[in-house]
Amino acid sequence: MNGTGLCASTLNVTAPQWQEPSRCMVVNLRCSAENRLRNGGEAMSGFKGTAMILDAHQLLVRLAPWVAAAVLGGCGGGYSSSGPAQVNSTVSNLLSSVDAIGVGGAGLISNDPTHQFLALQANLKGGSAQLRFSCAGCNISVAAAGSTVGANQYVTIPFATLDSSSDATITVTDNVSGAIATYTLRARPVDHPPYTVGTNSNPEPGDLYLTPFDPQGFAAPYAYIVASDGSLKYYYRNRPGLEIHDFKKTIIPGGAIRYSFYDAADSAIRVMDAGFNLLTKVTALPFPDGNTYAVDLHDHVILDDGHYILGVYAAKTVSNIPALPGQSLFVSGAGLQEIQNGVAVFSWLSTDHPELYACSTSHNDFAANNGADYAHWNSVMVDADTNWIASFKYLDAVLKIRRSDGAVTWILGGPCDQFGLSATQKFSHQHHARRAADGRLTVFDDNNADGNSRALAFNLDEATKTLVTTNPALPGFAAFTSDAHASFNLGSAQLFADGKVLVGWGEFLGAASDVSEFDTASGALSFQLTLHPSAYSNGYFSYRAQKFQ
Incomplete structure (x- = not known):
C-alpha cells in the first residue's frame, strides 16, 4: 500500500461509495497503517471477524457519509445532496428498474434507473453482460454496442478490457416524447481499488490472485485476478465491511476448474465453476464437542466437489489447561474440519491437545477468562502423505497433524520446536505454510520479533x-x-521451481509494494504490484498474493 509516515491524528472521511471522485472528495487521505497502530489498536491482530475493523474506527465508518456531506459541501459541487448523477427524469420515470446478467450471473450494484452510472458486481475481461431496462406499457428504444432493443429486452454489452476504455454508453429513448436518457455501464466500478505494476520483467507465468480490502472498513472489498501483463482480468465486489479473502483456483480430479474465496457476505466459502457461476457455499458442520462454529476466513482446501477442508475459531469453555488445574476458562481455540458429501469425516480442535497451551507466545492470558486466542491458526494444507500441515500464528509454529487420529506428529518453530531451530531460523507470527515443488516447507515470516519480514524455506x-x-x-x-x-500481519510466500518466489507482504507500515516476485539467488525483482489509496479509502491491503495458471 502506498501510504505515508506523516499521519496526523485527524478524522479520516471518504465519500459515499456511489460518488464520483474529485479533488475535494476525501479529507486526510494520507493516513497509512501507522495511525491504526498509534491509535491504540493491535491492528488486525485478531483477524477473526469478518470486518476486521478497529473499534476506534467503527463509528467513523457509520458517520463517514454524513460527515463527508457536511465537509464536502464547500468543495464547489464535488458533492451533491441529491446523490448520484441522474439521467433525464422524463425517461427514468417511465422505468421500473434496470438489471443485468453478467459473468457468473452477476447483477448490477444498483438497479435504480435514475442513476446515470451503472456497474456490475463482477466482470470478466473478454466477457459480456446482458442489460435490460424494464417498464410497463412504455414505448422505449435501448441502443448500445451497435444494437437496439425495446423495453424489457436484454441488450448485450461486451467488455474487451476491464478499464475505462470498455465503458459502454447506453441510450434510452422515449419514443413518445422523444426524450433521451444516457447511461454508462462501467467495465469496473468507480470505487475499485487502484493499483500499479512496477517491475514486470519475465515474471513467473500465471495470473495473480488478490483480495484488496480496506482495514478501516470505508471501502468495498474486492477479489482480483491480475494477468501477467498487469491488466485486470476479473473482479468480484462486496459491500463495505463484507470482506473477501483467500481467493484461489483449484483443479479437481477430472480436470474441472473451481474458483473459491471466503465471502463475509455469507460467512462461507464461495465455490464457483470455470464460468464463475456459484456452485455452493461451504460452512462448518457440528464438531464432536457438540458445537457448530462459524467458518473462518484464513484458508480452505477443495479436494473435489463436495469435499473440503476448512477452519474455525472454537470459542468454548475448557478445564484442561495444565498450568491452571481445576479451573473452567473461556478460550478461543483453533479448529479444522474435513467435509465430504455433507458429512464431517474428520474434525480437529486445538483444545483437545492440552500440551499446546504452553506453546503459545501471545494472547495467552488464560486466567483472564475472556477468550484467549492462544493458537490462532491461519493456514492448512494436505501433505503428500495425506496428513495435514497447519500454521498457528500465536504458537509461532507450524504443526503436522496426523489425519487418522489427530495426533500432532511434529512442531516446527516456537517454544515447543522439535527441530532444534536456531534463533535466526525461528519465525514470528508467520502465515501461509506450504510445500514447494522441490519438497521444502515454505513459510511467510511476518517476523514481528524484529520487523524484517521474509520468506523462509x-x-x-x-x-x-x-x-x-x-x-x-x-x-x-x-x-x-x-x-x-x-x-505486522497477513502475508504469503509461493516458491516456484525456477527459483523465483512470489511474496504477498500482507499488512505493513509505510509506502512499499504489496506484491514482490524475485529471484531467490540474486534478489533481482521480476514483478511488483502496489495497491494505492483512493477517493474511497486511506489504503488497501491484500491478505495473500498467489499465482495460478
Missing part, C-alpha cells in the same frame, strides 16, 4: 526431526527477501 527430515544438512542445493534453512518490508 525448510528442508525437513521428518523422521529424525532435524534440518537436512547433506544437500547444498536444498539446504535445511534458507531465508529470502528483496524490497524491505515490516509486515
Whole structure:
C-alpha cells in the first residue's frame, strides 16, 4: 500500500461509495497503517471477524457519509445532496428498474434507473453482460454496442478490457416524447481499488490472485485476478465491511476448474465453476464437542466437489489447561474440519491437545477468562502423505497433524520446536505454510520479533526431526527477501521451481509494494504490484498474493 509516515491524528472521511471522485472528495487521505497502530489498536491482530475493523474506527465508518456531506459541501459541487448523477427524469420515470446478467450471473450494484452510472458486481475481461431496462406499457428504444432493443429486452454489452476504455454508453429513448436518457455501464466500478505494476520483467507465468480490502472498513472489498501483463482480468465486489479473502483456483480430479474465496457476505466459502457461476457455499458442520462454529476466513482446501477442508475459531469453555488445574476458562481455540458429501469425516480442535497451551507466545492470558486466542491458526494444507500441515500464528509454529487420529506428529518453530531451530531460523507470527515443488516447507515470516519480514524455506527430515544438512542445493534453512518490508500481519510466500518466489507482504507500515516476485539467488525483482489509496479509502491491503495458471 502506498501510504505515508506523516499521519496526523485527524478524522479520516471518504465519500459515499456511489460518488464520483474529485479533488475535494476525501479529507486526510494520507493516513497509512501507522495511525491504526498509534491509535491504540493491535491492528488486525485478531483477524477473526469478518470486518476486521478497529473499534476506534467503527463509528467513523457509520458517520463517514454524513460527515463527508457536511465537509464536502464547500468543495464547489464535488458533492451533491441529491446523490448520484441522474439521467433525464422524463425517461427514468417511465422505468421500473434496470438489471443485468453478467459473468457468473452477476447483477448490477444498483438497479435504480435514475442513476446515470451503472456497474456490475463482477466482470470478466473478454466477457459480456446482458442489460435490460424494464417498464410497463412504455414505448422505449435501448441502443448500445451497435444494437437496439425495446423495453424489457436484454441488450448485450461486451467488455474487451476491464478499464475505462470498455465503458459502454447506453441510450434510452422515449419514443413518445422523444426524450433521451444516457447511461454508462462501467467495465469496473468507480470505487475499485487502484493499483500499479512496477517491475514486470519475465515474471513467473500465471495470473495473480488478490483480495484488496480496506482495514478501516470505508471501502468495498474486492477479489482480483491480475494477468501477467498487469491488466485486470476479473473482479468480484462486496459491500463495505463484507470482506473477501483467500481467493484461489483449484483443479479437481477430472480436470474441472473451481474458483473459491471466503465471502463475509455469507460467512462461507464461495465455490464457483470455470464460468464463475456459484456452485455452493461451504460452512462448518457440528464438531464432536457438540458445537457448530462459524467458518473462518484464513484458508480452505477443495479436494473435489463436495469435499473440503476448512477452519474455525472454537470459542468454548475448557478445564484442561495444565498450568491452571481445576479451573473452567473461556478460550478461543483453533479448529479444522474435513467435509465430504455433507458429512464431517474428520474434525480437529486445538483444545483437545492440552500440551499446546504452553506453546503459545501471545494472547495467552488464560486466567483472564475472556477468550484467549492462544493458537490462532491461519493456514492448512494436505501433505503428500495425506496428513495435514497447519500454521498457528500465536504458537509461532507450524504443526503436522496426523489425519487418522489427530495426533500432532511434529512442531516446527516456537517454544515447543522439535527441530532444534536456531534463533535466526525461528519465525514470528508467520502465515501461509506450504510445500514447494522441490519438497521444502515454505513459510511467510511476518517476523514481528524484529520487523524484517521474509520468506523462509525448510528442508525437513521428518523422521529424525532435524534440518537436512547433506544437500547444498536444498539446504535445511534458507531465508529470502528483496524490497524491505515490516509486515505486522497477513502475508504469503509461493516458491516456484525456477527459483523465483512470489511474496504477498500482507499488512505493513509505510509506502512499499504489496506484491514482490524475485529471484531467490540474486534478489533481482521480476514483478511488483502496489495497491494505492483512493477517493474511497486511506489504503488497501491484500491478505495473500498467489499465482495460478
